[in-house]
Amino acid sequence: MLDHAAAPASATRTAAGDALAPNYHPLDVVLHAGKGSWVTDVHGRRYLDCLAGYSALNFGHRHPALVAAAKAQLDTLTLTSRAFDHDLLGPFAVALTELTGTEMMLPMNTGAEAVETAIKAARKWGYEVKGVPDGRASIVVADGAFHGRTTTIVSASTDPETRDHFGPYTPGFRVVPFGDADAAAAAVDETTVAVLVEPVQGESGVLIPPADYLPRLRALCDDAGALLVLDEVQSGLGRTGTTLAQDLAGVRADLTTLGKALGGGILPVSAVVGRREVLGVLTPGTHGSTFGGNPLACAVGLAVVDLLAPGDLQARARALGAELTARVDALVAEGLLAGARTVGLWAGLDVAPALGLTGRAASERLAARGVLTKDTHGSTLRLAPPLTITAEDLDLALDTLADVLREAAGRPA
Structure with missing residues (x-):
């Protein structure tokens, strides 16, 4: 598992200053390169991309x-x-x-x-x-x-x-x-x-x-x-x-x-x-x-x-989506998620209120551990990894998510 927690908060801030209109509030990560499901920041740290450009990167980076x-x-x-x-x-x-x-x-x-x-x-x-x-x-x-x-x-x-x-x-x-x-x-x-x-x-x-x-x-x-x-x-x-x-x-x-x-x-x-x-x-x-x-x-x-056209990627999304569904449903059963909605390789996850964790805070903690995703509307996270993600990398992302939620709940990872 990648652990980026030691990186100072200011280490990856953009140098744009007042020249860039503030119409986005990105995570404190400045990316430089990407290949497949992985991206690298300006400091050489690697992250697993589980947002895929809001589905713009369905085929991964630089297919x-x-x-x-x-x-x-x-x-x-x-x-x-x-x-x-x-x-x-x-x-x-x-x-x-x-x-x-x-x-x-x-x-x-x-x-x-x-x-x-x-x-x-x-x-x-x-x-x-x-x-x-x-x-x-x-x-x-x-x-x-x-x-x-x-x-x-x-x-x-x-x-x-x-x-x-x-x-x-x-x-x-x-x-x-x-x-x-x-x-x-x-x-x-x-x-x-x-x-x-x-x-x-x-x-x-x-x-x-x-x-x-x-x-x-x-x-x-x-x-x-x-x-x-x-x-x-x-x-x-x-x-x-x-x-x-x-x-x-x-x-x-x-x-x-x-x-x-x-x-x-x-x-x-x-x-x-x-x-x-x-x-x-x-x-x-x-x-x-x-x-x-x-x-x-x-x-x-x-x-x-x-x-x-061949349908292989769609079939892959269905197969990996079944694994995604099983894993996040288990987190619901564990009380770490208040709800989970999945279709294909796509999930909306509601962090359990008892954890006291906003979606933004959860995505920041995931980024610190090397997994990139994004919150939406309060305590909800969305996962949309590339359709080309390997089963092993999907497991890594879900293991990391479970660790973050259990840590917030005060449980051993």
Whole structure:
């Protein structure tokens, strides 16, 4: 086990000073290098990465196939803008739609851009296809959701930290409890163009809805003539043990947003995939992105699809996820965790109140022992290691977690 407790608190602080806007509160670790599931800080100390860039690093740091694809493309063409086509855009669109079982894709850069694109497409579809009076489109969303931090998206947020003091807010959203299909049904009317939710709420602590939630939303949208839009920026591309989290429920959204892992941890790549009838309303001039679908992004995205197409990584996430579930359930039984929610290789862990340990303090203690993760909302930790993590390294992470919790509880490790 790695023990970094002897490192002084100031040893890894960034030298940015007042030059860097303080919109993040990172752990006191300054990283320099990474390979696979491991990273090294500026002092040469190694850490096991169990956050994986909020799923952007599903394939680990510097996966050889992804690095090779990026390096090869750097020698040919990196950007054209969408004023011109390039030879990888079409193949990327075909590969990604085949992987996800969809008809059409629109490439963007960040996850928030993908969600903004889905919102715009749903509204335009509502006006031009469904016939909603212009300017009256409504979208039903879930409380506790995290879809990004752009102005329109935070207008749909219920998180004060994300939303407060950024108004005036974009109208057109109706917020209902997450996981409550009846509440969603009550919020839908003739102006509703879409229901937009995450299949699993990652930022809120890996909250998993009832098994019938997505199927009921699918039926609701079909009956109401509305679109089901699923945000899979965090949950998609293998994290849940399936290519998409919606696969677990046996549904297919009209639009699905993808990001994070689509760029392989190398550069921002996102996309909206879905029905041709819906994405087809975005005609020339109505939406775009200078960098969306650039050659470098497509080269990496194609390599990501190649990694996922055989299904081996998804199967690996399921197998290791079963071990993860068993281990954290044992910590619940031991009274060290108040709750644990797992799906695939993804977990939200609520530290037992009796330990007097916030999620931030727990992540700091884990970092001191060489395991990196991140808190979210009070006493909750989230674990999302690379899908390529070895069983031995996963055991190391969970052993370290158990040691930290037992130490806080005053029990022998």
